[in-house]
Amino acid sequence: MKIHHNSEIDYLSIDFRDELEAKSKYEDGIIVRYNKKGDVIGIDITDSMKLFSNSDLMTLQEACDFLEISESTMRRKIRANKIKFTKSGKDYRFKKSEIIRVGG
16 A cells, blocks of 8 residues: 655545556545446545545634634734643644633
C-alpha cells in the first residue's frame, strides 16, 4: 500500500495495489479506482484536509474573520487571557464554542 498527500492541491491518494486503472467512480470528493476485474485498487480524496480536519477547531485567521477583528487584537486578547486556546506548534487553535462566547 502507498499513501501520498499533496498539500499544494490538498489531495490524498491511497494505492492498495500497483495495477493499471480500468475505471473510476467519483462521489462527494472521493474517487474510487478499479482494475479491469472490478476490484478496488485505490482511492483518492480531494479537499482531504477538510475531510480529516477537526471541524470544532478554528485557526487564528478563521477566528479573527468570525469576530471581525484584526490578528493583533486577537493576540492582545490571548495575552490578556480573555480567550482560551490551544497551540499546535506555533499555530493557535480555538474551539468554535469559545469564539462564539467571546463574540457574544
